Amino acid sequence: MASRTTTPPATFRDLPVEEVVGDFRLALISRLLDDREIALQKQSRVFFQISGAGHEALLLGLARELRPGSDWFFPYYRDRALMLGLGVTPEQILLQAVGSADDPASGGRQMPCHWGYRWLNVATQSSPTGSQCLPAVGCAEASRYISRRDLPGCAAAGDELTYVSLGEGATSEGEFWESLNTACTLHLPVLFVVADNGFAISVPSDEQSPAPISELVAGFRGLAVHTLDGRDYFEVRSRARDIVAHIRAGTGPALVHAKVTRPYSHSSADTQSKYRSVEELAEEAAHDPILQLEQVLLAAGILDEAQVAELREDARRTVADAARAALAAPRPDPATITDNVVALPSVAPGADREPDASPDGEVVALGEAIRRTLTECMEADERIRVFGEDVADAREAVLANVEGKGGVFGTTAGLQRRFGIARCYNTPLAEANIVGRAVGQAMRGLRPVGEIQFFDYIWPAMQQIRSEAATVRWRSNGAYTCPLVLRVPIGGYLTGGAIWHSQSGESIFAHIPGLVVVMPSRAADAAGLLRSALECEDPVLYLEHKHLLRQAYTRSPMPGPDFRVPIGKGRVVQPGDDLTIVTWGATVEKSRQAAARLAEDGASVGIVDLRSIRPWDTELVAERVAATSRVMVVHEDTLTGGFGGEVAAWIGEHCFGDLDAPVRRVAALDTHVPYEPALEKTVLPQVEDIAAAAREVLAF
Known part of the structure; x- marks a missing residue:
């Protein structure tokens, strides 16, 4: 010794x-x-x-x-x-x-x-x-x-x-x-x-x-x-x-x-x-x-x-x-292994009923619905804190004399001014920092709302999203939860967004157990899904399509505070008898326009907006496939590995007896989104692409 x-x-x-x-x-x-x-x-x-x-x-x-x-x-x-x-x-x-x-x-x-x-x-x-x-x-x-x-x-x-x-x-x-x-x-x-x-x-x-x-x-x-x-x-x-x-x-x-x-x-x-x-x-x-x-x-x-x-x-x-x-x-017990992966919040019966116009007849676009919902929810719950790159209005020293920024898309404008710098604040330009800090706050019982400025730059945060946030409930067997919302502007159709500001990639995150992924395509759904997300005890990736934030066709009455969209429940945008298009995000409107063209030829095309990517509404999709016997899946992300492949595979496995034609997918080309407008249009799915594919399915 x-x-x-x-x-x-x-x-x-x-x-x-x-x-x-x-x-x-x-x-x-x-x-x-x-x-x-x-x-x-x-x-x-x-x-x-x-x-x-x-x-x-x-x-x-x-x-x-x-x-x-x-x-x-x-x-x-x-x-x-x-x-x-x-x-x-x-x-x-x-x-x-x-x-x-x-x-x-x-x-x-x-x-x-x-x-x-x-x-x-x-x-x-x-x-x-x-x-x-x-x-x-x-x-x-x-x-x-x-x-x-x-x-x-x-x-x-x-x-x-x-x-x-x-x-x-x-x-x-x-x-x-x-x-x-x-x-x-x-x-x-x-x-x-x-x-x-x-x-x-x-x-x-x-x-x-x-x-x-x-x-x-x-x-x-x-x-x-x-x-x-x-x-x-x-x-x-x-x-x-x-x-x-x-x-x-x-x-x-x-x-x-x-x-x-x-x-x-x-x-x-x-x-x-x-x-x-x-x-x-x-x-x-x-x-x-x-x-x-x-x-x-x-x-x-x-x-x-x-x-x-x-x-x-x-x-x-x-x-x-x-x-x-x-x-x-x-x-x-092996039967318990899927316990504590995720627990979705319950929604009161009728809470997702289509919102009526407000007394003053006001309607809002998708981006404004997000801003108002954040304001409303922060007013009601002091546990909610909003943070990310550029989300605050301005430095306290100059705030009284400037308009304020409030995010690159204006969706957090006025939150710092109203609630103070402790509840709406800027972070370093470091995506992992934003998500990791949100994880720690969520585990303490707060309701952090982090923002990644562009989906294209989310990848440095992947470790914190995949290995930390999404696994908290499961790896602790339910002892801890991670109630955070990560808001992320996503998508293209921007004319000039190019490779670094036009990506989609929701399918990558749909592959992560324990992570909820939602993507509204209109103002009412943006409000209803955000309210549900803020009541969820697990991490929610809340995808805000950049192209949709101010589009007139996303406008709807600002729903009252009790309105909720249940996570995992889709919406029938319009019924149809001959073909069902399953879609989400920016391609909802493009599918609607394609359906209008097909209606001129006498075809009745229905559209389902999934709204939630994980989990997604298999019951509604199965119902509409049974009603039309023909189905297309349309999305903005690349075709190979896109979430449409998951939807199509599920339909083929569970609805095969209802199909009169193969399931068809319409998606972006397997390449990056370019800068020049004509090139961008070639890469991303357009109305004419959807209509042409639909005609082929209808003719099968």
């Missing part, structure tokens, strides 16, 4: 002995949980293992200064000892490892060490490295907002902080840097903990970045940066108190860059002896944090060898008992 002792016995003068001994016991339990999982994985009773070994001293030292159930936690997979320090039991940890239905973190849905404990404010953890940083910032943002208001279902302590951790490899992710940017700009109470064990799986730190992360972040004004030896429990305890106290005092975020060890391989799928030398691993073993803590306890006379042995035996029994209980716990 190595004899290195880094901290003198005098360290105990400021620390209760029972705390130190208690944390030594938890460190032993944490390491033995690693060992037990590794053994069970070899027996095929655990199916994956990822180790928290080497991080115990850092995490248990920090846990003493943190407040489970008051502070919020966005941990990563090596934070096993932190979970024990916060109050998670060994059995609860092993329930996840064996995949039990009783696993409180996920009910057997997530891999081991993917934490999530609602009663402790431990957010449900995803797996992509670094992606938890932006939701953590959104959570801290929500803390400040909630603490100053009495909001239903939301609670925050005045001095709570948000803890977020990651390995040094994950600091290469852009979302980490975006989170620092916002945390520092807003002076948020966030504790970033970077546990540096020297490797991102097999890639050493010096191949990841030109300098240690504590040096790279030095330019962030307002960020308190601390480096410490995370292997030394006593150094962590002595430093953590002041670090946490400063954050609680409102001085802004802090980053702890802590050196730790990784005595075990990255995971059960890795063998670190393939890329680390025997000498290197031996040197690391000599700095094992549990060994160092034990040596100090012995040198200080707090424990003797017999007491250490007794603690080790107690930890072994505790883990063995927890393993027996976990292995005996029930397995999940």
Whole structure:
């Protein structure tokens, strides 16, 4: 046994002995949980293992200064000892490892060490490295907002902080840097903990970045940066108190860059002896944090060898008992696997009845219906916050003397002026930042409405949409939800929009379980769907077609506040006897015009506007197919991989006996939308394209 002792016995003068001994016991339990999982994985009773070994001293030292159930936690997979320090039991940890239905973190849905404990404010953890940083910032943002208001279902302590951790490899992710940017700009109470064990799986730190992360972040004004030896429990305890106290005092975020060890391989799928030398691993073993803590306890006379042995035996029994209980716990019922994917809001009977004209006869276009609905809903619910690039009116200093912007399409005009900068505000030009912060706010019970300025630029946010927002309910087995609305202007027919301002691509998002996707084509539906979206407990991608925002044909009476469009329910735009066109978005009107041309030839063509893409109204489509025996699917997105293929396939599978002709699709060419108007017209489906295809189906 190595004899290195880094901290003198005098360290105990400021620390209760029972705390130190208690944390030594938890460190032993944490390491033995690693060992037990590794053994069970070899027996095929655990199916994956990822180790928290080497991080115990850092995490248990920090846990003493943190407040489970008051502070919020966005941990990563090596934070096993932190979970024990916060109050998670060994059995609860092993329930996840064996995949039990009783696993409180996920009910057997997530891999081991993917934490999530609602009663402790431990957010449900995803797996992509670094992606938890932006939701953590959104959570801290929500803390400040909630603490100053009495909001239903939301609670925050005045001095709570948000803890977020990651390995040094994950600091290469852009979302980490975006989170620092916002945390520092807003002076948020966030504790970033970077546990540096020297490797991102097999890639050493010096191949990841030109300098240690504590040096790279030095330019962030307002960020308190601390480096410490995370292997030394006593150094962590002595430093953590002041670090946490400063954050609680409102001085802004802090980053702890802590050196730790990784005595075990990255995971059960890795063998670190393939890329680390025997000498290197031996040197690391000599700095094992549990060994160092034990040596100090012995040198200080707090424990003797017999007491250490007794603690080790107690930890072994505790883990063995927890393993027996976990292995005996029930397995999940396969019939429940689709539970908690999404839960749609209920709509009162008759709430979707066609709106009557308002008393003054006023009708509005689609874009104005969105603006008015946002205003109305924000007036009624203080949990709603609207944010994105350029959505605010203007800087507070000049607001009284300027017209104000309110979004590039004017759909948020006046919201900041009416509700204040805390409820309608601009964000950095960073799409992942917008969505990630919305996720954190939503998990705290707010109703964030983020805006991506153009659908064409949504792709940097894909990780936050797909891996974070859409999976929250499912991966936590219903313990957490993510009620956010992401408004996104989409589509072409702009004359000059070109490749970077004319994309469609709703089919890509329709492929994501847990994400609701809607696209209104007229003002009444825009209002009704937005109200439903704001009542949904799951993320809604609310697609606003740019070409439709001000078109006269989208105008309709502004529906009263009780009007709702049920998510997943389509609308019969017009009935027909000979052919049904299923469509959505900008091609609804083009289909209507095509149907009018066909009516001149004596054909009766009906049109169904799906309105919702995921879920979509299969019942209505089946009803109309049965009535006409011929069907076309028309959409603006490219033909290959477009959502029309899903609709056509479903009809072929479920309505084949009602068909008198093959299902026909009309869509954009499989190319990008060009700038020159004649080229754009060639690429996107036009009225004459729809009419020509319909004639072929009718003639079949």
